Amino acid sequence: MGMALILTINPGTTTTRLGLFRPEGDRVSQVLERTLEHDEATMARFDSIAAQLPFRASAVQDFLDRVPGGVRLAAVAGRGGMLSPVPAGVIAVDDALVDFALHRPAHHHASNLGAPLANRIALAAGCPAYVVDPVSVDELPAVARLSGYPDIPRFSFVHALNIRACGRRLAADLGKPFEELDAVVAHLGAGISVAAIRKGRIVDSTNRMENSPFSPERAGGLPPMPLIDLCYSGQYSKAELKRRLYGQGGVYAYLGTKDMRRVEEMIAKGDARAELVWQAMVYQIIKAIGSMAAVLGFRPDGIVLTGGMVQSTRLRPAVIGQIGGLAPVTCYPGSHESEALAQGVARVLSGAEVARSWPVAPEVEGLPW
Numbered sequence: 305m306g307m308a309l310i311l312t313i314n315p316g317t318t319t320t321r322l323g324l325f326r327p328e329g330d331r332v333s334q335v336l337e338r339t340l341e342h343d344e345a346t347m348a349r350f351d352s353i354a355a356q357l358p359f360r361a362s363a364v365q366d367f368l369d370r371v372p373g374g375v376r377l378a379a380v381a382g383r384g385g386m387l388s389p390v391p392a393g394v395i396a397v398d399d400a401l402v403d404f405a406l407h408r409p410a411h412h413h414a415s416n417l418g419a420p421l422a423n424r425i426a427l428a429a430g431c432p433a434y435v436v437d438p439v440s441v442d443e444l445p446a447v448a449r450l451s452g453y454p455d456i457p458r459f460s461f462v463h464a465l466n467i468r469a470c471g472r473r474l475a476a477d478l479g480k481p482f483e484e485l486d487a488v489v490a491h492l493g494a495g496i497s498v499a500a501i502r503k504g505r506i507v508d509s510t511n512r513m514e515n516s517p518f519s520p521e522r523a524g525g526l527p528p529m530p531l532i533d534l535c536y537s538g539q540y541s542k543a544e545l546k547r548r549l550y551g552q553g554g555v556y557a558y559l560g561t562k563d564m565r566r567v568e569e570m571i572a573k574g575d576a577r578a579e580l581v582w583q584a585m586v587y588q589i590i591k592a593i594g595s596m597a598a599v600l601g602f603r604p605d606g607i608v609l610t611g612g613m614v615q616s617t618r619l620r621p622a623v624i625g626q627i628g629g630l631a632p633v634t635c636y637p638g639s640h641e642s643e644a645l646a647q648g649v650a651r652v653l654s655g656a657e658v659a660r661s662w663p664v665a666p667e668v669e670g671l672p673w
Protein backbone atom coordinates (compact mmCIF):
# COMPACT_ATOMS: atom_id res chain seq x y z
CA MET A 305 0.00 0.00 0.00
CA GLY A 306 3.05 2.25 0.11
CA MET A 307 3.84 5.13 2.38
CA ALA A 308 1.29 6.40 4.93
CA LEU A 309 -0.44 9.58 3.78
CA ILE A 310 -2.17 12.55 5.41
CA LEU A 311 -5.87 12.89 4.54
CA THR A 312 -7.30 16.44 4.63
CA ILE A 313 -11.03 17.10 5.02
CA ASN A 314 -12.49 20.56 4.40
CA PRO A 315 -16.30 20.64 4.53
CA GLY A 316 -18.08 23.51 2.72
CA THR A 317 -21.81 24.18 2.46
CA THR A 318 -22.38 21.88 -0.53
CA THR A 319 -18.94 20.30 -0.91
CA THR A 320 -16.43 18.22 1.03
CA ARG A 321 -12.92 18.94 -0.25
CA LEU A 322 -10.52 16.04 0.28
CA GLY A 323 -6.77 15.78 -0.22
CA LEU A 324 -4.13 13.09 0.17
CA PHE A 325 -0.61 14.29 0.87
CA ARG A 326 2.73 12.56 1.32
CA PRO A 327 4.63 13.89 4.36
CA GLU A 328 8.25 14.80 3.55
CA GLY A 329 9.79 15.99 6.84
CA ASP A 330 7.83 19.10 7.82
CA ARG A 331 6.71 19.63 4.17
CA VAL A 332 4.13 17.77 2.06
CA SER A 333 3.54 16.84 -1.55
CA GLN A 334 0.06 16.36 -2.95
CA VAL A 335 -0.94 12.90 -4.15
CA LEU A 336 -4.62 13.50 -4.89
CA GLU A 337 -7.24 16.20 -4.44
CA ARG A 338 -10.98 15.65 -4.88
CA THR A 339 -14.05 17.79 -4.24
CA LEU A 340 -17.15 15.78 -3.37
CA GLU A 341 -20.18 17.76 -4.55
CA HIS A 342 -23.38 17.34 -2.49
CA ASP A 343 -26.43 18.59 -4.34
CA GLU A 344 -28.57 21.20 -2.60
CA ALA A 345 -31.66 18.94 -2.51
CA THR A 346 -29.71 16.25 -0.62
CA MET A 347 -28.34 18.75 1.90
CA ALA A 348 -31.79 20.29 2.40
CA ARG A 349 -32.96 16.94 3.85
CA PHE A 350 -30.81 17.54 6.97
CA ASP A 351 -32.25 19.82 9.60
CA SER A 352 -28.83 20.80 11.01
CA ILE A 353 -25.17 20.73 10.06
CA ALA A 354 -24.51 18.10 12.78
CA ALA A 355 -27.13 15.82 11.19
CA GLN A 356 -25.02 15.69 8.00
CA LEU A 357 -22.18 13.84 9.75
CA PRO A 358 -23.05 10.18 8.86
CA PHE A 359 -23.80 11.12 5.23
CA ARG A 360 -20.54 13.03 4.76
CA ALA A 361 -18.49 10.43 6.67
CA SER A 362 -19.67 7.64 4.40
CA ALA A 363 -18.93 9.79 1.32
CA VAL A 364 -15.34 10.32 2.59
CA GLN A 365 -14.91 6.60 3.41
CA ASP A 366 -16.26 5.72 -0.04
CA PHE A 367 -13.65 8.03 -1.62
CA LEU A 368 -10.87 6.29 0.36
CA ASP A 369 -12.15 2.81 -0.51
CA ARG A 370 -12.00 3.66 -4.21
CA VAL A 371 -8.40 4.92 -4.30
CA PRO A 372 -6.58 2.46 -6.59
CA GLY A 373 -4.21 0.25 -4.58
CA GLY A 374 -5.76 1.37 -1.26
CA VAL A 375 -4.55 4.03 1.19
CA ARG A 376 -2.71 3.79 4.49
CA LEU A 377 -3.26 6.87 6.64
CA ALA A 378 -0.63 8.48 8.89
CA ALA A 379 -3.11 11.08 10.18
CA VAL A 380 -6.31 12.91 9.28
CA ALA A 381 -6.58 16.73 9.30
CA GLY A 382 -9.99 18.42 9.46
CA ARG A 383 -10.68 22.12 9.01
CA GLY A 384 -11.28 23.53 12.49
CA GLY A 385 -14.69 25.10 12.80
CA MET A 386 -16.23 27.87 14.83
CA LEU A 387 -14.69 26.86 18.14
CA SER A 388 -14.13 29.09 21.15
CA PRO A 389 -11.06 31.37 20.82
CA VAL A 390 -7.89 29.27 20.38
CA PRO A 391 -4.19 29.88 19.75
CA ALA A 392 -2.83 29.43 16.22
CA GLY A 393 -1.50 25.99 15.38
CA VAL A 394 -2.56 22.34 15.55
CA ILE A 395 -5.03 20.82 18.03
CA ALA A 396 -5.45 17.06 18.55
CA VAL A 397 -9.05 15.93 18.04
CA ASP A 398 -10.69 14.03 20.88
CA ASP A 399 -14.28 13.24 21.88
CA ALA A 400 -14.65 16.53 23.81
CA LEU A 401 -13.59 18.60 20.78
CA VAL A 402 -15.96 16.63 18.55
CA ASP A 403 -18.80 17.23 21.02
CA PHE A 404 -18.05 20.96 21.14
CA ALA A 405 -17.84 21.31 17.33
CA LEU A 406 -21.09 19.42 16.82
CA HIS A 407 -23.23 20.71 19.66
CA ARG A 408 -21.82 23.99 21.05
CA PRO A 409 -20.02 25.85 18.24
CA ALA A 410 -19.81 29.64 18.42
CA HIS A 411 -21.65 29.87 15.07
CA HIS A 412 -23.11 27.46 12.54
CA HIS A 413 -20.86 26.68 9.58
CA ALA A 414 -20.10 23.53 7.58
CA SER A 415 -16.46 23.71 8.78
CA ASN A 416 -17.74 22.57 12.21
CA LEU A 417 -17.86 19.08 10.67
CA GLY A 418 -14.09 19.06 10.04
CA ALA A 419 -13.16 17.68 13.48
CA PRO A 420 -16.00 15.11 13.72
CA LEU A 421 -15.29 13.80 10.20
CA ALA A 422 -11.54 13.60 10.84
CA ASN A 423 -12.22 11.77 14.11
CA ARG A 424 -14.48 9.15 12.49
CA ILE A 425 -12.12 8.40 9.62
CA ALA A 426 -9.06 8.36 11.90
CA LEU A 427 -10.74 5.95 14.35
CA ALA A 428 -11.48 3.52 11.51
CA ALA A 429 -7.91 3.87 10.18
CA GLY A 430 -6.24 3.65 13.61
CA CYS A 431 -4.37 6.95 13.26
CA PRO A 432 -4.55 10.38 15.00
CA ALA A 433 -6.82 13.27 13.94
CA TYR A 434 -6.09 16.99 14.14
CA VAL A 435 -7.51 20.40 13.30
CA VAL A 436 -5.22 23.20 12.10
CA ASP A 437 -5.66 26.98 12.54
CA PRO A 438 -9.44 27.02 13.12
CA VAL A 439 -11.43 30.14 12.18
CA SER A 440 -11.53 31.10 15.87
CA VAL A 441 -7.73 31.58 16.09
CA ASP A 442 -7.35 34.59 18.39
CA GLU A 443 -4.13 36.60 18.54
CA LEU A 444 -5.68 40.05 19.04
CA PRO A 445 -3.96 42.46 21.43
CA ALA A 446 -6.24 44.13 24.00
CA VAL A 447 -6.30 47.41 22.07
CA ALA A 448 -8.00 45.68 19.11
CA ARG A 449 -10.79 44.25 21.28
CA LEU A 450 -12.69 47.47 22.05
CA SER A 451 -15.49 48.25 19.63
CA GLY A 452 -16.79 51.51 21.06
CA TYR A 453 -19.42 49.89 23.27
CA PRO A 454 -18.50 47.73 26.29
CA ASP A 455 -21.27 45.15 25.76
CA ILE A 456 -19.95 44.43 22.25
CA PRO A 457 -16.24 43.56 22.48
CA ARG A 458 -14.53 42.79 19.17
CA PHE A 459 -13.44 39.18 18.69
CA SER A 460 -11.29 37.24 16.24
CA PHE A 461 -12.93 35.30 13.48
CA VAL A 462 -10.79 34.91 10.42
CA HIS A 463 -9.75 32.63 7.52
CA ALA A 464 -6.73 31.79 9.69
CA LEU A 465 -5.80 28.58 7.85
CA ASN A 466 -5.29 30.10 4.41
CA ILE A 467 -4.03 33.45 5.75
CA ARG A 468 -1.32 31.92 7.95
CA ALA A 469 -0.32 29.49 5.16
CA CYS A 470 0.03 32.45 2.76
CA GLY A 471 2.01 34.36 5.41
CA ARG A 472 4.40 31.43 5.76
CA ARG A 473 4.74 31.22 1.98
CA LEU A 474 5.47 34.95 1.67
CA ALA A 475 8.03 34.74 4.48
CA ALA A 476 9.75 31.84 2.66
CA ASP A 477 9.67 33.80 -0.62
CA LEU A 478 11.20 36.82 1.16
CA GLY A 479 13.78 34.64 2.90
CA LYS A 480 12.77 35.60 6.45
CA PRO A 481 11.29 33.58 9.34
CA PHE A 482 7.48 33.73 9.54
CA GLU A 483 7.88 34.86 13.16
CA GLU A 484 9.52 38.06 11.84
CA LEU A 485 7.03 38.78 9.05
CA ASP A 486 4.79 41.87 8.97
CA ALA A 487 2.20 41.55 6.20
CA VAL A 488 -1.34 42.26 5.12
CA VAL A 489 -3.11 39.17 3.76
CA ALA A 490 -6.46 39.55 1.97
CA HIS A 491 -8.42 36.28 1.62
CA LEU A 492 -10.87 37.05 -1.20
CA GLY A 493 -13.19 34.04 -1.55
CA ALA A 494 -16.92 33.50 -1.15
CA GLY A 495 -16.31 35.25 2.18
CA ILE A 496 -13.60 37.85 2.77
CA SER A 497 -11.09 38.35 5.60
CA VAL A 498 -8.37 40.99 5.42
CA ALA A 499 -5.77 40.48 8.15
CA ALA A 500 -2.74 42.24 9.58
CA ILE A 501 0.08 39.83 10.50
CA ARG A 502 2.65 41.32 12.88
CA LYS A 503 5.68 39.14 13.66
CA GLY A 504 3.77 36.05 12.47
CA ARG A 505 0.62 36.75 14.53
CA ILE A 506 -2.80 37.84 13.23
CA VAL A 507 -3.08 40.99 15.36
CA ASP A 508 -6.22 42.26 13.62
CA SER A 509 -8.61 41.37 10.83
CA THR A 510 -11.79 42.72 9.31
CA ASN A 511 -13.83 39.76 10.69
CA ARG A 512 -16.75 38.98 8.41
CA MET A 513 -19.08 38.88 11.45
CA GLU A 514 -18.18 42.52 12.12
CA ASN A 515 -16.83 44.74 9.40
CA SER A 516 -15.44 42.88 6.36
CA PRO A 517 -15.90 44.18 2.83
CA PHE A 518 -19.02 42.68 1.26
CA SER A 519 -18.21 39.51 -0.69
CA PRO A 520 -19.89 37.29 -3.31
CA GLU A 521 -22.35 36.03 -0.66
CA ARG A 522 -21.75 37.88 2.64
CA ALA A 523 -23.05 41.35 3.48
CA GLY A 524 -19.95 42.19 5.55
CA GLY A 525 -20.07 45.28 7.80
CA LEU A 526 -23.33 47.22 7.59
CA PRO A 527 -24.23 50.72 8.87
CA PRO A 528 -25.42 50.03 12.47
CA MET A 529 -28.40 52.38 12.80
CA PRO A 530 -30.26 51.20 9.67
CA LEU A 531 -29.41 47.61 10.65
CA ILE A 532 -31.02 48.09 14.08
CA ASP A 533 -34.10 49.51 12.37
CA LEU A 534 -34.26 46.52 10.02
CA CYS A 535 -33.95 44.08 12.96
CA TYR A 536 -36.99 45.65 14.64
CA SER A 537 -39.02 46.24 11.46
CA GLY A 538 -40.92 42.95 11.85
CA GLN A 539 -39.97 42.12 8.24
CA TYR A 540 -37.65 39.24 9.17
CA SER A 541 -37.13 36.69 11.94
CA LYS A 542 -33.63 36.67 13.48
CA ALA A 543 -32.76 33.43 11.64
CA GLU A 544 -34.05 34.76 8.31
CA LEU A 545 -32.08 38.01 8.58
CA LYS A 546 -28.87 36.11 9.46
CA ARG A 547 -29.43 33.84 6.45
CA ARG A 548 -29.91 36.86 4.21
CA LEU A 549 -26.81 38.68 5.46
CA TYR A 550 -24.41 35.71 5.62
CA GLY A 551 -25.49 33.44 2.75
CA GLN A 552 -27.53 35.67 0.49
CA GLY A 553 -25.90 39.06 1.07
CA GLY A 554 -23.19 40.98 -0.79
CA VAL A 555 -23.00 40.54 -4.56
CA TYR A 556 -25.76 37.90 -4.49
CA ALA A 557 -28.22 40.32 -2.85
CA TYR A 558 -27.64 42.91 -5.59
CA LEU A 559 -27.23 40.68 -8.65
CA GLY A 560 -28.72 37.24 -7.84
CA THR A 561 -25.45 35.35 -8.42
CA LYS A 562 -22.48 34.41 -6.21
CA ASP A 563 -20.32 33.48 -9.19
CA MET A 564 -17.94 36.35 -9.94
CA ARG A 565 -17.13 34.91 -13.38
CA ARG A 566 -20.81 35.39 -14.22
CA VAL A 567 -20.66 38.97 -12.85
CA GLU A 568 -17.69 39.70 -15.10
CA GLU A 569 -19.67 38.38 -18.07
CA MET A 570 -22.56 40.70 -17.13
CA ILE A 571 -20.13 43.64 -17.01
CA ALA A 572 -18.65 42.67 -20.38
CA LYS A 573 -22.18 42.81 -21.81
CA GLY A 574 -22.59 46.40 -20.54
CA ASP A 575 -24.60 45.76 -17.34
CA ALA A 576 -24.09 49.05 -15.40
CA ARG A 577 -25.54 47.67 -12.15
CA ALA A 578 -23.14 44.71 -12.21
CA GLU A 579 -20.25 47.10 -12.92
CA LEU A 580 -21.14 49.33 -9.93
CA VAL A 581 -21.56 46.39 -7.53
CA TRP A 582 -18.20 44.96 -8.63
CA GLN A 583 -16.53 48.40 -8.26
CA ALA A 584 -18.06 48.83 -4.79
CA MET A 585 -16.76 45.44 -3.61
CA VAL A 586 -13.28 46.25 -4.92
CA TYR A 587 -13.48 49.70 -3.27
CA GLN A 588 -14.28 48.10 0.10
CA ILE A 589 -11.44 45.57 -0.32
CA ILE A 590 -8.98 48.40 -1.00
CA LYS A 591 -10.15 50.34 2.08
CA ALA A 592 -9.77 47.20 4.24
CA ILE A 593 -6.22 46.56 2.99
CA GLY A 594 -5.37 50.20 3.74
CA SER A 595 -6.73 49.93 7.28
CA MET A 596 -4.76 46.72 7.99
CA ALA A 597 -1.62 48.37 6.55
CA ALA A 598 -2.26 51.21 9.03
CA VAL A 599 -2.19 48.66 11.88
CA LEU A 600 1.37 47.87 10.72
CA GLY A 601 2.39 51.53 10.57
CA PHE A 602 2.06 51.44 6.75
CA ARG A 603 5.32 49.46 6.66
CA PRO A 604 4.36 45.84 5.89
CA ASP A 605 7.01 43.63 4.27
CA GLY A 606 4.38 42.72 1.70
CA ILE A 607 0.71 42.43 0.82
CA VAL A 608 -0.78 39.09 -0.26
CA LEU A 609 -3.95 38.63 -2.30
CA THR A 610 -5.36 35.09 -2.09
CA GLY A 611 -8.65 33.22 -2.55
CA GLY A 612 -10.86 32.27 -5.49
CA MET A 613 -11.52 35.83 -6.66
CA VAL A 614 -7.78 36.47 -7.11
CA GLN A 615 -7.96 34.21 -10.16
CA SER A 616 -9.67 37.13 -11.89
CA THR A 617 -7.50 39.09 -14.33
CA ARG A 618 -9.93 41.97 -13.87
CA LEU A 619 -9.76 42.12 -10.05
CA ARG A 620 -5.99 41.80 -9.60
CA PRO A 621 -4.93 44.98 -11.45
CA ALA A 622 -7.89 46.93 -10.00
CA VAL A 623 -6.73 46.20 -6.43
CA ILE A 624 -2.98 46.35 -7.07
CA GLY A 625 -3.32 49.66 -8.94
CA GLN A 626 -4.62 51.26 -5.73
CA ILE A 627 -2.55 49.59 -3.00
CA GLY A 628 0.65 48.72 -4.89
CA GLY A 629 2.36 51.87 -3.58
CA LEU A 630 2.13 50.63 0.03
CA ALA A 631 4.30 47.52 -0.30
CA PRO A 632 5.14 44.78 -2.84
CA VAL A 633 1.99 42.80 -3.69
CA THR A 634 2.11 39.01 -4.17
CA CYS A 635 -0.83 36.99 -5.52
CA TYR A 636 -1.44 33.40 -4.44
CA PRO A 637 -4.73 32.84 -6.32
CA GLY A 638 -7.17 30.19 -5.09
CA SER A 639 -7.50 28.74 -1.65
CA HIS A 640 -4.63 26.72 -0.19
CA GLU A 641 -6.49 25.19 2.70
CA SER A 642 -5.92 21.51 1.89
CA GLU A 643 -2.17 21.97 1.64
CA ALA A 644 -2.17 24.16 4.77
CA LEU A 645 -4.01 21.43 6.70
CA ALA A 646 -1.53 18.80 5.56
CA GLN A 647 1.47 21.03 6.31
CA GLY A 648 0.23 21.69 9.85
CA VAL A 649 -0.06 17.96 10.52
CA ALA A 650 3.30 17.24 8.83
CA ARG A 651 4.91 19.72 11.25
CA VAL A 652 3.45 17.69 14.14
CA LEU A 653 4.39 14.29 12.68
CA SER A 654 7.98 15.48 12.09
CA GLY A 655 8.28 16.92 15.60
CA ALA A 656 8.65 20.53 14.37
CA GLU A 657 5.44 21.51 16.23
CA VAL A 658 3.59 20.04 19.21
CA ALA A 659 -0.18 19.56 18.89
CA ARG A 660 -2.20 21.13 21.68
CA SER A 661 -4.89 19.27 23.63
CA TRP A 662 -8.51 20.42 23.78
CA PRO A 663 -9.74 22.54 25.53
CA VAL A 664 -7.16 25.23 24.89
CA ALA A 665 -7.32 28.97 25.53
CA PRO A 666 -5.38 31.58 23.57
CA GLU A 667 -2.27 33.11 25.10
CA VAL A 668 -3.33 36.73 24.61
CA GLU A 669 -3.98 39.77 26.73
CA GLY A 670 -7.67 40.05 27.56
CA LEU A 671 -9.49 43.16 28.67
CA PRO A 672 -8.74 44.35 32.19
CA TRP A 673 -12.42 43.92 33.18
Ligand SMILES: Nc1ncnc2c1ncn2[C@@H]1O[C@H](COP(=O)(O)OP(=O)(O)O)[C@@H](O)[C@H]1O
Pocket residue numbers: 316492493494495520562563564565611612613614615616617638639
Ligand atom coordinates in the same frame (compact mmCIF):
# COMPACT_ATOMS: atom_id res chain seq x y z
N1 LIG B 1 -11.54 32.89 -12.46
C1 LIG B 1 -12.29 33.54 -11.58
N2 LIG B 1 -12.59 34.84 -11.76
C2 LIG B 1 -13.35 35.52 -10.90
N3 LIG B 1 -13.87 34.98 -9.77
C3 LIG B 1 -13.63 33.68 -9.53
C4 LIG B 1 -12.83 32.89 -10.40
N4 LIG B 1 -12.75 31.65 -9.89
C5 LIG B 1 -13.48 31.64 -8.75
N5 LIG B 1 -14.00 32.88 -8.54
C6 LIG B 1 -14.88 33.29 -7.43
O1 LIG B 1 -14.27 33.02 -6.17
C7 LIG B 1 -15.30 32.76 -5.21
C8 LIG B 1 -14.99 31.49 -4.45
O2 LIG B 1 -13.72 31.59 -3.88
P1 LIG B 1 -13.12 30.40 -2.98
O3 LIG B 1 -11.85 30.90 -2.37
O4 LIG B 1 -13.08 29.15 -3.80
O5 LIG B 1 -14.26 30.34 -1.92
P2 LIG B 1 -14.54 29.48 -0.67
O6 LIG B 1 -13.34 28.58 -0.46
O7 LIG B 1 -14.72 30.52 0.36
O8 LIG B 1 -15.80 28.74 -1.02
C9 LIG B 1 -16.62 32.63 -5.95
O9 LIG B 1 -17.38 33.80 -5.80
C10 LIG B 1 -16.15 32.46 -7.39
O10 LIG B 1 -17.11 32.96 -8.30
Ligand SMILES: CCCC(=O)OP(=O)(O)O
Pocket residue numbers: 413415439461462463464493494495496497512522
Ligand atom coordinates in the same frame (compact mmCIF):
# COMPACT_ATOMS: atom_id res chain seq x y z
C1 LIG C 1 -14.14 33.28 8.89
C2 LIG C 1 -13.90 32.02 8.21
C3 LIG C 1 -15.04 31.09 8.06
C4 LIG C 1 -15.37 30.88 6.63
O1 LIG C 1 -14.97 29.93 5.97
O2 LIG C 1 -16.09 31.85 6.13
P1 LIG C 1 -16.70 31.96 4.64
O3 LIG C 1 -17.70 30.84 4.55
O4 LIG C 1 -17.29 33.32 4.67
O5 LIG C 1 -15.59 31.80 3.65
